[in-house]
Amino acid sequence: MFAYAVRRIIATIPVMGIVALFVFSLLYIAPGDPAAIIAGDQATPADVERIRASLGLDRPFLVRFLEWLWNVLNGDMGVSIFTNLPVRHMIAQRIEPTLSLMVLTLTFAISFAVPMGVVAAWKQGAWIDRLVMVVAVMGFSVPVFVVGYILAYTFALQLDWFPVQGYTPLSQGIGPWINNLALPAIALGSAFIALLARITRATMLEVLSQDYVRTAKAKGVDQKSILFVHGLKNAAVPIVTIIGLGFAGLIGGAVVTESVFAIPGVGRLVVDAILRRDYPVIQGVVLMFSFVYVIVNLCVDLLYTVFDPRIRY
Amino acid sequence: MKRRRFLATGAAGLALPSYARAQTASTLRFIPQIDLSFLDPHWTTAYVTRNHSYLVFDTLFGQDANFKYTHQMLSGHVVENDDKLWKLTLRDGLLWHDGERVLARDCVASIKRWAKRDAIGDALMNATEELSAPDDKTIQFRLKKPFPLLPDALGKSPSPMCAMMPERIANTDPFKQITEIIGSGPYRYVAAERVQGSRNVYARFEKYQPRPDGALDWTSGPKVAHFERVVWTTIPDAATAAAALQNGEQDWWEYPTADLQPLLRKNPKIRIAFPDPTGGVEMMRPNHLAAPFNNPGVRRAFMHAIDQAEFMQAIVGDDPAMYHTPLGMFCPKTPMASEDGLEPLRGKRDYGKVKEMLKAAGYAGEKTVLMVPTDYVTLKALGDVMADTMARVGINVDYVATDWGSMLQRRNKKEPIEQGGWSGFITGWAGTDHLAPPAHIALRGNGDQAGAWPGWCVSPELERLRMAWFDAPNLAGQQEICRKMQLQAMQDVPYYPLGQYQQPTAYRADLTGMLNGFATFWNVRRG
Numbered sequence: 001m002f003a004y005a006v007r008r009i010i011a012t013i014p015v016m017g018i019v020a021l022f023v024f025s026l027l028y029i030a031p032g033d034p035a036a037i038i039a040g041d042q043a044t045p046a047d048v049e050r051i052r053a054s055l056g057l058d059r060p061f062l063v064r065f066l067e068w069l070w071n072v073l074n075g076d077m078g079v080s081i082f083t084n085l086p087v088r089h090m091i092a093q094r095i096e097p098t099l100s101l102m103v104l105t106l107t108f109a110i111s112f113a114v115p116m117g118v119v120a121a122w123k124q125g126a127w128i129d130r131l132v133m134v135v136a137v138m139g140f141s142v143p144v145f146v147v148g149y150i151l152a153y154t155f156a157l158q159l160d161w162f163p164v165q166g167y168t169p170l171s172q173g174i175g176p177w178i179n180n181l182a183l184p185a186i187a188l189g190s191a192f193i194a195l196l197a198r199i200t201r202a203t204m205l206e207v208l209s210q211d212y213v214r215t216a217k218a219k220g221v222d223q224k225s226i227l228f229v230h231g232l233k234n235a236a237v238p239i240v241t242i243i244g245l246g247f248a249g250l251i252g253g254a255v256v257t258e259s260v261f262a263i264p265g266v267g268r269l270v271v272d273a274i275l276r277r278d279y280p281v282i283q284g285v286v287l288m289f290s291f292v293y294v295i296v297n298l299c300v301d302l303l304y305t306v307f308d309p310r311i312r313y
Numbered sequence: 314m315k316r317r318r319f320l321a322t323g324a325a326g327l328a329l330p331s332y333a334r335a336q337t338a339s340t341l342r343f344i345p346q347i348d349l350s351f352l353d354p355h356w357t358t359a360y361v362t363r364n365h366s367y368l369v370f371d372t373l374f375g376q377d378a379n380f381k382y383t384h385q386m387l388s389g390h391v392v393e394n395d396d397k398l399w400k401l402t403l404r405d406g407l408l409w410h411d412g413e414r415v416l417a418r419d420c421v422a423s424i425k426r427w428a429k430r431d432a433i434g435d436a437l438m439n440a441t442e443e444l445s446a447p448d449d450k451t452i453q454f455r456l457k458k459p460f461p462l463l464p465d466a467l468g469k470s471p472s473p474m475c476a477m478m479p480e481r482i483a484n485t486d487p488f489k490q491i492t493e494i495i496g497s498g499p500y501r502y503v504a505a506e507r508v509q510g511s512r513n514v515y516a517r518f519e520k521y522q523p524r525p526d527g528a529l530d531w532t533s534g535p536k537v538a539h540f541e542r543v544v545w546t547t548i549p550d551a552a553t554a555a556a557a558l559q560n561g562e563q564d565w566w567e568y569p570t571a572d573l574q575p576l577l578r579k580n581p582k583i584r585i586a587f588p589d590p591t592g593g594v595e596m597m598r599p600n601h602l603a604a605p606f607n608n609p610g611v612r613r614a615f616m617h618a619i620d621q622a623e624f625m626q627a628i629v630g631d632d633p634a635m636y637h638t639p640l641g642m643f644c645p646k647t648p649m650a651s652e653d654g655l656e657p658l659r660g661k662r663d664y665g666k667v668k669e670m671l672k673a674a675g676y677a678g679e680k681t682v683l684m685v686p687t688d689y690v691t692l693k694a695l696g697d698v699m700a701d702t703m704a705r706v707g708i709n710v711d712y713v714a715t716d717w718g719s720m721l722q723r724r725n726k727k728e729p730i731e732q733g734g735w736s737g738f739i740t741g742w743a744g745t746d747h748l749a750p751p752a753h754i755a756l757r758g759n760g761d762q763a764g765a766w767p768g769w770c771v772s773p774e775l776e777r778l779r780m781a782w783f784d785a786p787n788l789a790g791q792q793e794i795c796r797k798m799q800l801q802a803m804q805d806v807p808y809y810p811l812g813q814y815q816q817p818t819a820y821r822a823d824l825t826g827m828l829n830g831f832a833t834f835w836n837v838r839r840g
Contacts, residue, residue: 031689031719036725040359041358043726044754044766045767051488054488076631082643084490094508094510156556157560163562165553165557166546167564258439259549260550264511264545268510268511268549269510272348272510274720276350
């Protein structure tokens with residue numbers, strides 16, 4: 001398995017190379033000019049040209065791409081056109097809030113959605129099953145920013161339990177950290193809970209109808225063990241797959257959530273960079289996300305072997 | 314951090330739901346209009362950078378609410394040799410944030426760098442034979458011809474401001490950003506605490522020497538910093554910014570959006586003020602190279618369709634106190650403004666008549682392309698009204714919804730519409746940008762010469778009057794020239810003025826001492 005993991009990690013290099021070329025090409029052909037944005041509304045075309053030249057944006061596509069690629073391979077992701085800060089530094093500054101948000105969201109979503117799905121499957125057709133399905137439909141239907149505003153209005157403005165915005169680093173204490181991230185995590189996790197609860201329910205229903213579950217029941221195994229040891233473990237593979245896939249969805253949702261709750265994360269960084277055509281930052285963040293996504297998928301693949309020992313790589 | 318302490322801090326944090334408010338009273342928390350991307354005061358015209366720069370950097374002259382220029386870093390100046398020799402003397406005790414003395418040669422280098430990025434600075438340097446520092450305290454301009462606007466140029470608050478910085482930093486290419494933010498203003502920039510796109514921090518500069526005299530007004534007078542720290546937090550979402558202000562997590566929101574102002578007004582803990590009477594002035598710039606706006610008759614006829622009140626109501630609502638019409642070519646209620654020649658903008662609009670006027674002028678249904686940057690709420694609203702106005706008078710309009718960056722790029726195209734060209738775009742300015750001709754580039758008539766602003770208006774008379782303004786002997790002479798420029802502009806129509814609106818600011822009621830003008834942070838205190 002170790003060799004497999006190493007092979008997969010090595011395989012990420014060409015994947016990221018293709019992603020890099022794709023993103024670079026896309027940005028090259030997309031309208032918008034960072035030099036014009038920097039120069040501002042008062043700028044004349046001559047001003048824009050001078051700035052473009054000073055930024056090296058007037059050089060041919062291939063020269064710029066190869067230079068960027070060479071720098072990336074040497075661990076240098078370049079410098080932001082706008083802020084003059086190293087892209088690596090900007091991502092490093094922003095990664096903690098985003099990772100924190102995603103970890104808390106995943107923790108929150110898994111700890112609510114999986115039991116909800118299991119209970120719904122166990123009590124199929126009962127009121128609790130219907131309630132879970134209603135919650136799931138609502139989670140799917142209401143956009144994350146609407147959930148965010150409702151939560152902020154209720155729990156921050158009216159009840160004053162949580163702050164409206166901002167982020168407190170974990171180094172300043174777990175309490176303030178959670179305090180700042182609770183509402184964003186609930187908002188971001190709402191759709192994910194819905195998805196995960198439905199998948200868990202559907203998979204559990206299938207598992208609970210299997211012969212070995214009937215056998216366990218006949219042997220007098222208690223309900224808790226049937227559900228969580230025999231049932232859930234066998235239903236885990238599709239659930240883990242959805243968690244992995246959902247991670248990509250969370251990256252997209254984090255962009256909105258970070259804007260609504262003013263969290264200085266990577267999501268906001270990339271949105272700002274796209275609006276300003278800050279190419280090095282866009283390229284750096286997309287590369288990082290693609291790497292993270294590949295690694296998450298690798299983790300999911302490796303987790304399959306834990307839940308289903310028959311799977312071998 | 315030890316585990317026990319970590320958990321204890323965590324528990325304490327959870328016990329304090331509004332942890333974000335647990336800031337000391339000595340910190341002023343501010344939400345800027347947009348994110349502060351650029352820190353270099355000379356490098357950009359972004360207003361947010363100008364506001365940041367006035368915290369960190371100081372200027373030789375200050376500007377008061379009447380647009381008069383007073384000494385700021387200077388103790389005085391003398392003018393000799395038939396007004397062709399200016400000697401400016403620095404105040405004693407001025408220090409850079411790195412502890413070094415402010416020297417005249419630093420200021421000379423700063424002026425030279427700024428002048429390469431500023432229109433009036435460029436005019437000043439064109440009139441200058443030699444700019445030098447004969448000693449540590451004297452900045453000397455030897456001019457080719459008298460330039461009475463020298464204090465106006467060096468003290469102007471419209472961006473880019475003429476910020477002073479150490480010589481070693483000021484020697485940076487003006488087309489490249491400086492990397493070290495060291496000024497001599499009342500606050501130091503704390504670069505280590507910057508989170509780009511989210512947070513900028515300023516700490517009071519203990520060794521700052523405020524002017525001992527002068528009236529405190531706009532950027533002039535003694536700048537006394539009362540807060541230990543000023544923290545700027547970028548909150549891109551307006552609803553979140555409003556909630557943070559209501560909740561007491563932030564003290565001051567620079568530009569509350571029009572839709573949220575009624576909500577904020579209801580809150581007794583929040584004040585709404587209008588500190589800058591110059592507000593914002595909006596426009597549609599036609600392309601003078603492409604049909605139909607290459608036809609002066611069409612341009613003039615379409616002026617009769619512009620209902621400025623309608624445009625303003627689209628962005629600030631129905632309250633007439635929130636906007637001013639008719640807007641001419643200069644910022645209303647400032648020295649150069651007048652209402653001469655604005656008759657086409659007054660009275661009820663008669664779109665049928667305008668349609669006939671357009672036809673008589675030669676408009677034959679040519680397609681027009683109106684570029685509207687939809688990522689700016691205000692400009693989007695103005696664009697919607699403009700497209701509707703054009704359609705009402707029978708102009709065949711293609712509404713191109715785009716983003717700011719793409720619009721800035723496309724507007725440089727001089728090609729015909731079929732090849733990616735354009736007919737008009739919507740943009741807006743701070744009122745201070747339209748105080749006088751030097752910085753008013755939309756009023757230029759220099760066609761498609763190098764240095765011309767997209768839209769490429771050709772008007773030799775506007776150019777002649779602009780040059781004459783620099784040589785006007787006094788205020789009355791300048792005002793007369795501006796009056797003539799406005800009359801000429803109503804003939805040549807370099808752009809369509811769409812009205813002036815008031816831009817309020819919102820802050821917690823316990824803040825006092827805010828000055829008029831754009832957001833400045835000296836004199837502000839709590840309680």
